[in-house]
Amino acid sequence: MAEIGPNRLETLVSLCKRRGFVFQSSEIYGGINAVYDFGPLGVRLRRRIRDLWWREMVDLRDDVEGLEAAILMNPTVWQASGHLANFSDPLVDCLGECHQRWRADHLEGDRCPNCGGPLSAVRQFNLMFKTFIGPLEDESAVVYLRPETAQGIFVNFKNVLGTSRQRVPFGIAQIGRSFRNEISTGNFVFRLRELEMMELEWFCTPGDDARWFDYWCAERIRWHQSLGLKPEHLRLRPHGEGEKAHYALASSDIEYLYPWGWAELEGIARRSDYDLRRHQEVSGKDLQYTDPATGQRFLPFVVEPSVGVDRTFLALLLDAYDEEEVRGETRVVLHLSPQVAPFQVAVLPLSNKPELTQVARTVEQELRRRFATEYDYTQSIGKRYRRQDEIGTPLAVTVDFDTLEDHAVTIRDRDSMEQVRVPLEHLEAMCAERLGQ
Numbered sequence: 435m436a437e438i439g440p441n442r443l444e445t446l447v448s449l450c451k452r453r454g455f456v457f458q459s460s461e462i463y464g465g466i467n468a469v470y471d472f473g474p475l476g477v478r479l480r481r482r483i484r485d486l487w488w489r490e491m492v493d494l495r496d497d498v499e500g501l502e503a504a505i506l507m508n509p510t511v512w513q514a515s516g517h518l519a520n521f522s523d524p525l526v527d528c529l530g531e532c533h534q535r536w537r538a539d540h541l542e543g544d545r546c547p548n549c550g551g552p553l554s555a556v557r558q559f560n561l562m563f564k565t566f567i568g569p570l571e572d573e574s575a576v577v578y579l580r581p582e583t584a585q586g587i588f589v590n591f592k593n594v595l596g597t598s599r600q601r602v603p604f605g606i607a608q609i610g611r612s613f614r615n616e617i618s619t620g621n622f623v624f625r626l627r628e629l630e631m632m633e634l635e636w637f638c639t640p641g642d643d644a645r646w647f648d649y650w651c652a653e654r655i656r657w658h659q660s661l662g663l664k665p666e667h668l669r670l671r672p673h674g675e676g677e678k679a680h681y682a683l684a685s686s687d688i689e690y691l692y693p694w695g696w697a698e699l700e701g702i703a704r705r706s707d708y709d710l711r712r713h714q715e716v717s718g719k720d721l722q723y724t725d726p727a728t729g730q731r732f733l734p735f736v737v738e739p740s741v742g743v744d745r746t747f748l749a750l751l752l753d754a755y756d757e758e759e760v761r762g763e764t765r766v767v768l769h770l771s772p773q774v775a776p777f778q779v780a781v782l783p784l785s786n787k788p789e790l791t792q793v794a795r796t797v798e799q800e801l802r803r804r805f806a807t808e809y810d811y812t813q814s815i816g817k818r819y820r821r822q823d824e825i826g827t828p829l830a831v832t833v834d835f836d837t838l839e840d841h842a843v844t845i846r847d848r849d850s851m852e853q854v855r856v857p858l859e860h861l862e863a864m865c866a867e868r869l870g871q
């Protein structure tokens with residue numbers, strides 16, 4: 435297996451562009467910083483990530499309900515939640531030649547890393563994007579693009595409780611876009627200004643939250659591994675005192691070993707009753723829960739596992755990327771798990787002759803009912819295999835002239851490159867077995 439080296443991120447960025455996973459937003463106008471568009475293959479991978487998260491966190495559980503709250507909310511939400519006052523990062527300006535802005539807590543030393551100039555005093559910069567609701571652009575019309583989906587869950591706590599059969603402990607899950615006017619960006623889709631989050635707010639009895647925190651840390655690490663991330667590239671790191679968000683009693687990050695070092699993939703926080711208490715105080719509405727067994731009334735404590743779709747996407751691609759020497763040539767391959775791969779089976783007629791393409795099309799349409807398939811008849815078979823390796827398709831089914839006689843096809847395995855002949859009547863079962871589904 436070839437060593438990929440420190441340029442792994444750039445290599446991946448170029449593959450993502452070349453193969454249609456990720457494009458720069460508004461590229462024909464020079465792009466916009468830290469905002470990306472996801473192309474045909476990127477969309478497929480992201481949908482799988484979201485679907486697998488939803489299945490694990492909602493569909494396979496009795497104790498979690500789903501929610502889709504709006505991105506725009508009454509601005510008082512952000513005053514109550516503390517985001518207006520506290521959701522900020524320390525900013526410094528270069529007072530030398532380049533006037534660049536930096537996140538103070540990301541700097542080593544007291545000079546501008548770009549031009550060596552002196553730096554301004556630190557000031558807090560709020561990360562929320564502001565806009566106006568309605569036709570008037572004055573202070574009374576200011577609204578914010580949500581920086582987390584969690585607040586939509588807290589303000590709907592009583593609605594969900596009152597309309598579902600849930601009792602504490604239970605959770606509310608949400609997937610959606612969030613926006614952060616990050617000061618320093620970079621590292622591709624790692625730190626975005628428009629991002630997508632998958633969040634669970636888990637409501638439990640006060641005093642029980644430490645136990646649930648441990649439970650969710652273990653569950654979430656297990657989930658990342660189940661997607662195919664290597665255990666040695668994942669670790670749990672408790673936050674130090676200075677690192678915790680304004681709402682957190684305690685928190686840990688699930689970190690991934692990115693090419694530039696360990697960094698956050700998922701955050702898990704003990705939010706106590708901070709958010710419900712603040713919304714109760716500011717709205718004047720009773721947000722307490724009544725225990726049906728004891729009649730006791732209390733504000734539940736919250737444990738929150740929160741992960742970005744974008745960071746999961748990046749970690750999966752980085753972990754899967756490989757370059758191998760095959761007969762003196764470099765083969766680029768994404769060893770993606772079949773459950774996240776954009777396509778699971780590629781169907782490739784050996785040539786463009788109608789007698790082959792007709793059979794291949796029929797084979798592909800049959801398989802499409804059960805698997806994510808791609809039909810490809812362009813270019814030489816070698817080039818088509820190379821493309822499927824590069825986009826991580828676990829199986830390629832080749833229809834050749836012998837197929838017309840023996841009613842069998844060849845299955846090629848992406849990882850071992852091993853090829854086996856399979857009768858058409860066993861093809862679906864064989865694909866299912868190999869894909870583990």
Ligand code: GAP
Pocket residue numbers: 581582583584614616623624625626627629630631633698699700701738740741742743744745
């Ligand atoms: N509600 C909890 C919360 O917002 P967070 O640790 O700030 O916690 C949760 O964010 C997750 O969202 C992170 O672990 C990361 O995966 C993702 N995330 C946060 N900011 C991001 C950004 N600017 N770009 C991409 N993903 C981001």
